[in-house]
Amino acid sequence: MQEILQYIFSGLTTGAIYAVIALGLSMLYSSTELINFSHGEFVMLGAMGIVTLWVHMALPLAVAFFLTVACVACTGLLFERLAIRTAGNAGHIELVIITVGASIFLRGVGMVIWGKDPFSVPPFLGHDSIEIAGAALLPQSVFIVIAALVLAGGIHFFLKRTLTGKAMIACAVNKKAAWLSGIPSSTMAVTAFVISTGTGAAAGVFIAPITMSSYDMGTMLGLKGFCAAMIGGLGSLWGAFAGGLLLGLLESLGAGLLSSGFKDAIAFVLLLLILYIRPGGIFAARDAKRF
């Protein structure tokens, strides 16, 4: 019983990481209908930013956090301006391929700036694990879950309750119609990118103490985050959140109860099953687009 509880805690730890990454992906999809495969690299930039500003330059944590998020969001803005906007009326596939290219580019830049060695970041709240009924949980994991909840709540509020957010969704539903009714669709797209990459950077900052940061951490995390977003249903924020936790739990229960060799296989077979039964994901409002 104690072990099961520990597996659940482990699952929540990894799941919260996937969830907080999936959020940014899902948010961008719900406002631009674009899947950004370089999202993992923006998470990496966030983690590396906190390494540089907090660990190496010893700025106060809050300052380092906001500076990192601001810098990475600016990179996101540049990315939209220079790579996505210039593609003009390219189709979905072309844009997705552009994001894949951007991910390779950003990884290369990360390698040149920070080198190939991984870095460690101390946890924000103490090293000691909390013990609940004989199972251990790191305070940082709790922190990540809370951060994911706050981010999801914040984005949800922004999209559903503010005019800019509603305009953003309008652009995603029908760009031309939104433009005709006076919504500056290009400004909306750039705002969506800034928020999404900023969320990615925040995710990177929160997960850095658990994952260790290196230039190539983004690829796998981005992929797992994408899976989490798919399970939950792309475009649904709470779906992304739940999908992340579910993927983490499946992995850790699979590793613990069956075999660690099949950990990823178990999780991905279940992912396929879920998508087979509900192609749009668990929380999908509408059917997912097929590329």
Next chain:
Amino acid sequence: MRKTAGKVQDGTAVEGGIGMLNHMNPPHMNPIDNRKHRVGAGAPGSFLLRYMLPALLICLMTMAAWADETYKIGGIFSATGPASFLGDPEQKSMEMMIEQINAAGGIDGRMLQAVIYDSEGDPAKAVSAVNKLLHKDKVIAIIGPSTTPTTLAIINFVERAKVPLISCAAGIAITTPVKPWVFKTAQSDLLAVAAVYQHMQARGIKKISILTVANAFGESGRNQLLDQAAKFNIEVIQSESFGPKDTDMTAQLTKIKSASPDAVVCWGTNPGPAVVARNVKQLRMEIPLYQSHGVASPKFIELAGDASEGIILPTGKILVTSLLQDNDPQKSILEKYETDYMEKYKANVSGFGGYAYDAVNLLAKALKGSGGDREKIRSSLESIGNHMGVSGEFNFSREDHNGLSSDAFVMVEIKNGTWKLIK
């Protein structure tokens, strides 16, 4: 305007050409040459062709003549790419050694010349590099590649061409079974596992769980751990794995904890093992944790932080040079390598660079008196014995083309954020 400019330029190009052909004529007799002063752009071009080209040719010819006097040695290293932590120091060490040997007068009066290619850790690129070395550069021996997959990819080529290869990779498949032309200087996993098991036996550890990374390094370690266990009366009760980029291993460790083994062995390269170390502390596991030589670098202590306390691992002696006793025959060699490398590259040495350092030294020994004959080089490599290198004492023989014993490893424990030698 543009068109006119183009025409003028075209004209000069032709003039330059004609000028070249007619360069035997005295300049004042040649109307075309006189016009050249009017259109200035043509002058430098023809000057280049007239005087520089012969000079260049002469230079090339002298270089070719000089090259005949040298021994050409090939190098293939993963200087960039994911395995650059191996290839980069290896390439630097090789260049440094060649320079030192040449400064001391070369071998039998002949200079060494290194031709080094980057494999980027990719077997396909290693194959194209080996073909260039064998057919274009015509080297007499090759050092490298840095990784096991790249080495295995080129073995057939050097065997067929009968060129000695001294690999810097660790996989035992390289020299087992023995191939006549293939040697290696890196310690095998086999020896690291033996060193770990010897230490466990001395501590009375009987039941262990192993946790290995799901890549070539971890797989090879896992096979060795399982194969050699019986020989040391050790039982492996669990074998778990983790992905190279996994961020949390508490699930596997919880499973291990519930089986209560005497010790845990983790086999991987950074950053996974650092996460394992942290998770072990997080779960408050009180059993000893052994790591592999794959994390034997100060980076591991930095990554794992407090969680690295008490971890035991095998390592080449280079990591603990200053802790070795003064009568250790390897100490002076290690110190020399460290100071030389530090002076030249302003960077700390790693055991990896040592593989190439040893390879060049062994090759230099074998080259002496060979006159560049490849078969002679090969047979004298095979007969090298008691050669003290950075990685250990080499005793090559017909049956052993690695030549190291488990003495090549020492066991260290991490205490107060630094290494402590276990006697």
